[in-house]
Amino acid sequence: MKKIVLLFILFPVLTWSQSNFDAAEKLFKEDKFELARPIFESILKETPSNLKAIEYLGDIAGHAKSWDKAIAYYKKLKELKPSEANYYYKYGGALGMKATKVNKFKALGMIGEVRSSFEKAIVLNPKHIEARWALIELNLQLPGIVGGSQTEAIKYSDQLLKLSPIDGYLSKGHINEYFKRYLDAEQQYKKAIALSGSKTSYLMLANLYKNKMNDPEKAKLILDEYQKKR
Numbered sequence: 001m002k003k004i005v006l007l008f009i010l011f012p013v014l015t016w017s018q019s020n021f022d023a024a025e026k027l028f029k030e031d032k033f034e035l036a037r038p039i040f041e042s043i044l045k046e047t048p049s050n051l052k053a054i055e056y057l058g059d060i061a062g063h064a065k066s067w068d069k070a071i072a073y074y075k076k077l078k079e080l081k082p083s084e085a086n087y088y089y090k091y092g093g094a095l096g097m098k099a100t101k102v103n104k105f106k107a108l109g110m111i112g113e114v115r116s117s118f119e120k121a122i123v124l125n126p127k128h129i130e131a132r133w134a135l136i137e138l139n140l141q142l143p144g145i146v147g148g149s150q151t152e153a154i155k156y157s158d159q160l161l162k163l164s165p166i167d168g169y170l171s172k173g174h175i176n177e178y179f180k181r182y183l184d185a186e187q188q189y190k191k192a193i194a195l196s197g198s199k200t201s202y203l204m205l206a207n208l209y210k211n212k213m214n215d216p217e218k219a220k221l222i223l224d225e226y227q228k229k230r
Contacts, residue, residue, distance in 0.1 A: 020043055021050075024040050024056070028059075033060045034060075040053045040057050041057065051077060051081060055073070055090075057069075057073050058074045058094070067094050068098065071091065086125075089117070092131075092134065098110070115135070118138070129160065129167055133167070136160075140153050165195055166195055166201070172188040173204060176188060177208055189205035199226065202222055
């Protein structure tokens with residue numbers, strides 16, 4: 001009998017929380033982040049372990065480039081559910097973005113944790129696409145003396161090719177473009193277009209033509225081709 005009475009007492013609270021969450025989630029999906037934020041914060045006060053509310057607040061902080069807040073939310077997610085790959089990926093991403101805003105010496109001390117966070121995401125979810133992209137970018141942007149490696153970038157690109165051929169071709173194109181092997185990059189982007197016809201693949205090839213190969217006419221043609229296929 002006590003359990004039944006307790007259920008009737010809690011039911012309005014649970015319903016209120018769910019309706020508030022649905023409203024906040026709708027605002028978030030409409031990119032109305034500052035309207036969604038206080039609602040998620042109030043939900044978190046009621047249920048401090050609400051994983052989705054914490055994640056949304058971390059994402060909102062990330063959109064606002066409030067990296068310390070984002071890091072704190074994602075760190076809490078890791079502690080509450082250490083088996084979730086995406087929490088490590090998001091934590092590593094926020095930490096990496098903060099590293100770009102601090103002095104070089106402090107940033108160097110953060111790189112190891114950024115890398116290990118992405119690697120942990122892959123351990124927890126061997127099919128994690130985004131973590132491999134992040135590791136590719138990390139290895140391209142870092143000087144070799146602090147852990148950057150074209151070989152490592154290619155390794156993750158090869159993994160992507162097996163998991164998702166479109167991501168594999170695009171990542172290989174991106175690596176070649178970074179090292180100014182523009183003809184090789186062009187071929188990889190064309191393979192991606194032939195495979196999927198995705199907007200991203202057309203845009204990456206058009207960007208290569210316009211900004212790296214100094215051929216705006218080719219860029220226009222490739223974008224026109226995409227428009228005709230839509």
